[in-house]
Amino acid sequence: MYRLAYYDTLTKLPNRAFFEKKVSKMLKEAEESGEKMALLYFDIDDFKNVNEILGHKIGDELLKHIVNIINTFVKPPNFCARLSGDEFVIVLKKIIDKDLIIKDVEDFLMEIKKPWNFEGNEFFITVSMGIAVYPEDGRDLESLYKNVDASVHHVKSRGKDGYEFYDFNMQEKTLKRISMINSLRIAIENKEFTLYYQPQIELQTGKIKGMEALIRWFHPKKGHIPPDQFIPLAEEVGYIRQIDQWVIETACKQKKLWNEKGYNFGKISVNISSKMLVQEDFVGILKNTLNECGLEYSELEIEITETAIIYDLDSVIKIIEQLRGIGVSIALDDFGTGYSSLTYLKKLPINVLKIDREFIQSIINNNEEEFIVKSVIKLAHNLKLQVIAEGVETMEQATFLKEDGCQVGQGYLFSKAVPPEEIEKLFSSGKII
Ligand code: C2E
Numbered sequence: 001m002y003r004l005a006y007y008d009t010l011t012k013l014p015n016r017a018f019f020e021k022k023v024s025k026m027l028k029e030a031e032e033s034g035e036k037m038a039l040l041y042f043d044i045d046d047f048k049n050v051n052e053i054l055g056h057k058i059g060d061e062l063l064k065h066i067v068n069i070i071n072t073f074v075k076p077p078n079f080c081a082r083l084s085g086d087e088f089v090i091v092l093k094k095i096i097d098k099d100l101i102i103k104d105v106e107d108f109l110m111e112i113k114k115p116w117n118f119e120g121n122e123f124f125i126t127v128s129m130g131i132a133v134y135p136e137d138g139r140d141l142e143s144l145y146k147n148v149d150a151s152v153h154h155v156k157s158r159g160k161d162g163y164e165f166y167d168f169n170m171q172e173k174t175l176k177r178i179s180m181i182n183s184l185r186i187a188i189e190n191k192e193f194t195l196y197y198q199p200q201i202e203l204q205t206g207k208i209k210g211m212e213a214l215i216r217w218f219h220p221k222k223g224h225i226p227p228d229q230f231i232p233l234a235e236e237v238g239y240i241r242q243i244d245q246w247v248i249e250t251a252c253k254q255k256k257l258w259n260e261k262g263y264n265f266g267k268i269s270v271n272i273s274s275k276m277l278v279q280e281d282f283v284g285i286l287k288n289t290l291n292e293c294g295l296e297y298s299e300l301e302i303e304i305t306e307t308a309i310i311y312d313l314d315s316v317i318k319i320i321e322q323l324r325g326i327g328v329s330i331a332l333d334d335f336g337t338g339y340s341s342l343t344y345l346k347k348l349p350i351n352v353l354k355i356d357r358e359f360i361q362s363i364i365n366n367n368e369e370e371f372i373v374k375s376v377i378k379l380a381h382n383l384k385l386q387v388i389a390e391g392v393e394t395m396e397q398a399t400f401l402k403e404d405g406c407q408v409g410q411g412y413l414f415s416k417a418v419p420p421e422e423i424e425k426l427f428s429s430g431k432i433i
C-alpha cells in the first residue's frame, strides 16, 4: 500500500505525494539547522514528440534510461522524484554553496546528452532544468516551486537544452522578451527588415557561384538586432512564416533584377525555417512566388538545418523530393553542429552540404578538425553532394579546402554579407567575377 501511494510504478522513483511530504519535512529540518537545500526540476525536451511519433513503448524506455542516469548521480540523503510524465525533481540536502553544485549539474546533463541506443537506433536527448535554492529563492515549497518553474521557462525560452539558477532578474528578462515579441510584430507590419547578400565563391576559379540572402533588422530605436536574436523567437511565437515568405519574395525579386542588369551568377540561396518548410502546400506557395517574380525554379536554393528536421524526417523528405522535382536546390546548413547523424545524410535527398564555420575556423593547427573536414568532404562527394565551406576567413583555410576538393567557399575572406548596392560594386570592380 505504501509503495503504491508513494512510488511510481514505471520508474520505481518516489512520486509527487512522497516529494511534497518529504520536502516539507526537510525544509523544517533545514530551518532548524540553518543548512541550505536545492531543488532541481527538469523535463525532457520535446518528450511529447517522442511519445507521439515513436510511440509510448519507446517513451517508457526513454524514461527508464533517464532514471538509470539519475540513480547513478543522486545518492541519499538526496533524492529524486517523478512528478508526472517526463517531469522530475531532484532535491539536494546540505549544500554549502550553489557554485559547488554547478559541476555536478553539468556532468549530469552531459551524461543525458550522450546518444541513447535503443533497438538499433540512436536518440539524442536533452533536458531543460531550473534550480532554486533554499532559503534565498524561497522559504517554503510553494515559493521554491514557483521560482524553479520560472527558471525552467527561462531555459525553454532561450531554446531549451540547459539549466538555469533562479534569479530575481528573471521577471525583468520576461518583460524584455515580451517587449521583443511586440517589436517583432511591429517590424513585420512596418517592414523594418532588409536583405544583405553574401557571395559564395568557386574556389578553383574565384567566380561567384551563388549568393546567400541574410536578413537584417534595423530597429528605429534599438538599432541593428542580429538574426540569431530574433529568428528563434519568431519561430517560437509563430511569426517565422511571414518573415520567411518576405525573404523568399525579396531575394527572388533581387535575383531577377540582377539577371536583367547582366550580373549573372548561379543561384540565390535563402534560409528557410523548418516551420515554413512543413507548412501546408509550401511547394505550391513557392512556385507561385517564383512565377510572380519571373524566376526559374532552378535559380533558387533553399537552406535548411538538420536540427530542425529530425522529428519530422519523413514529411521533410517528401517536401524535399517535391522541391527537387521542380528543380529547386536544397542545401543542408550548419553541418556538424546538430545531430549530424550520417543516417539523416543518407536519407535526405539534398544537393549541397554546408560545413559549419566552427569546423572551418579550427582546421589550421588542429589535426582532429582537419581530419573531420577532409572526411566530410570525401563523404559528401561519395554521396554526390556539392560542398560549401562556411566562415572562410583566411587564405590558408581557402587553400586547404581547395586542396581537399571542396568546391565552394563563403566567408569574410571573400566578402561579408552586404547590401545589394555593395554586391553590384563587387561585380563592377572586377574583384570578384
Ligand atoms: P547561417 O545561415 O549559418 O548564416 C551564416 C552566418 O555566418 C551569417 O550570420 C553570416 O553573416 C556569418 N558569416 C559569414 N561569413 C562569416 C565568416 O567568415 N566568419 C564569421 N565569423 N561569420 C561569418 P547572420 O547573418 O548573423 O545570421 C545568423 C543566422 O541567422 C543564420 O546562420 C541563419 O541561421 C539565421 N538567418 C539569417 N537570415 C535568415 C533568414 O532570412 N531567414 C531565416 N529563417 N533565418 C535566417
Ligand code: CA
Pocket (backbone or CB within 6 Å): 212, 271, 303, 333
Ligand atoms: Ca545559411
Ligand code: CA
Pocket (backbone or CB within 6 Å): 333, 334, 354, 356, 390
Ligand atoms: Ca550556416
